[in-house]
Amino acid sequence: MIELTVNGSKQAVDVVPEMPLLWVLRDELGLTSTKYGCGVAQCGACTVHIDGKAVRSCQAHIGEVAGKSVVTLEGLANKEQHPVVQAWIEHQVPQCGYCQVGQIMQAISLLAKISRPTDEQIDQVMSGNLCRCGTYPRIRAAIHAAAARKMAEK
Amino acid sequence: MKISLVAWILVGVAISAVTGIVAAKDEVKLAAKDLLPPGSVSRTDGLAAWKRIEAVVTHPRCANCHVDAKAIPIWTPAGETKPRVHGMNIHGGESRIGTEAVPCSTCHMTSTQANEPAPSPPRAGIDWQLAPVAFIWFGKSGKEICAQIKDPKRNGGRDAAGLVEHLRHDASLNGFIPRGWAPGEGRSTPPGTFEDHVKDMARWAAAGQPCPN
Structure with missing residues (x-):
C-alpha cells in the first residue's frame, strides 16, 4: 500500500509504484477533474499541486509521491469559490474546457509565487500549458483579475 | 522537557553530520580506487583519454544543460541530431533550477526510478537543474571545454582527483552523469559507458590533464 494525502484526506492505494499519479487520481480515487492530455509532460492538462508546487501528474509515479500532499481542482472547493476559479468564470475562459483544470492549477501556482505578474511573467509560466481552442488572451485576463482580487482582499 | 528535546535534536544533528561525513568518505574511498598514480600515464595516452572524454561531454545528453x-536548456529530440531550444518557453533562471518561473521539477521528477521512453522527460535522483554558468559546454570546442574542466575557478574548485570524486558522488545520488547512459528508450547515449568515462577521467588525471593544442 502506498500512502499519500489527497485534498486533505489520507489515502492508501494498492498499486505498482510506477503507476502515474494521474492514473491513481482518476481510476483509483475517482477524482476526474485532472485530465490526460499527452502523457509526456508536453501539454500541462494533468497539472496538480504536490506539496504546494505545480507538477505534471502524468510524470509523477505514485511511488515518488508517497507521503506527500496532493491537491487537485476538487480540493479547491470549499465554502467560497477560489479567486482564480471565480476569475475563470467571470472571464468565461473555457471553450471546450479540456485543458482548463491544468491551466487553473498552474495559474494558482504562478500567483502563489508572483502576486501581480506581468504579461511576460504570465506567458513564461503558462507556456507549458497548451490550449487548442486558443483561449490564451482570456487566460491572461483572468490571471490579472484574480491577482487584483487577491490584492484587494489583503 | 525543553532541555531533553534540545538534546535529542542535537544528537540527531550530530548523527546526520556523521552520516554525511561517512557517506562523503565512502565516495572519496571509491574514487581513490579509481585514481592512478600521477605520471603513470603518458601525455599521448592522456590526450587519447581526453578525446574520449570530449566525445562524452559534447554529446547532447551531457552538453544540453551546460548552457550560458x-x-x-537545449533539446535534441529522440531520432534527431540538430539541437533546438527547450520547448515551453523554459528558462532555468539565475537559480538554474527554474525557481523564478517554471521549476525544472514541474516535469522532471526527482527520483531513483528508471527513465521512461522518449519523449517523457528524464528523471534523476537529484533535483533537475542546469549546470552552473561557469561550466558551459554547449557550443564550445573540445579545447575550450578541456581548459574549463581542469580550471578549479570554473569547475567548482576541484582538482583532478576531485573531478573523479564528483563522478562517483553524482552516481551515489543516482544523478545526471550515469543517467546520461540510461536516458530512456529512444534517446541516443554518449559513447562508451559510465565506468569507461570514470576510467578515462582517471587516466587523464594521471597524465596531468593534457589538453589539445
Missing part, C-alpha cells in the same frame, strides 16, 4: 547565463 541565458539559462535556456
Whole structure:
C-alpha cells in the first residue's frame, strides 16, 4: 500500500509504484477533474499541486509521491469559490474546457509565487500549458483579475 | 522537557553530520580506487583519454544543460541530431533550477526510478537543474571545454582527483552523469559507458590533464 494525502484526506492505494499519479487520481480515487492530455509532460492538462508546487501528474509515479500532499481542482472547493476559479468564470475562459483544470492549477501556482505578474511573467509560466481552442488572451485576463482580487482582499 | 528535546535534536544533528561525513568518505574511498598514480600515464595516452572524454561531454545528453547565463536548456529530440531550444518557453533562471518561473521539477521528477521512453522527460535522483554558468559546454570546442574542466575557478574548485570524486558522488545520488547512459528508450547515449568515462577521467588525471593544442 502506498500512502499519500489527497485534498486533505489520507489515502492508501494498492498499486505498482510506477503507476502515474494521474492514473491513481482518476481510476483509483475517482477524482476526474485532472485530465490526460499527452502523457509526456508536453501539454500541462494533468497539472496538480504536490506539496504546494505545480507538477505534471502524468510524470509523477505514485511511488515518488508517497507521503506527500496532493491537491487537485476538487480540493479547491470549499465554502467560497477560489479567486482564480471565480476569475475563470467571470472571464468565461473555457471553450471546450479540456485543458482548463491544468491551466487553473498552474495559474494558482504562478500567483502563489508572483502576486501581480506581468504579461511576460504570465506567458513564461503558462507556456507549458497548451490550449487548442486558443483561449490564451482570456487566460491572461483572468490571471490579472484574480491577482487584483487577491490584492484587494489583503 | 525543553532541555531533553534540545538534546535529542542535537544528537540527531550530530548523527546526520556523521552520516554525511561517512557517506562523503565512502565516495572519496571509491574514487581513490579509481585514481592512478600521477605520471603513470603518458601525455599521448592522456590526450587519447581526453578525446574520449570530449566525445562524452559534447554529446547532447551531457552538453544540453551546460548552457550560458541565458539559462535556456537545449533539446535534441529522440531520432534527431540538430539541437533546438527547450520547448515551453523554459528558462532555468539565475537559480538554474527554474525557481523564478517554471521549476525544472514541474516535469522532471526527482527520483531513483528508471527513465521512461522518449519523449517523457528524464528523471534523476537529484533535483533537475542546469549546470552552473561557469561550466558551459554547449557550443564550445573540445579545447575550450578541456581548459574549463581542469580550471578549479570554473569547475567548482576541484582538482583532478576531485573531478573523479564528483563522478562517483553524482552516481551515489543516482544523478545526471550515469543517467546520461540510461536516458530512456529512444534517446541516443554518449559513447562508451559510465565506468569507461570514470576510467578515462582517471587516466587523464594521471597524465596531468593534457589538453589539445
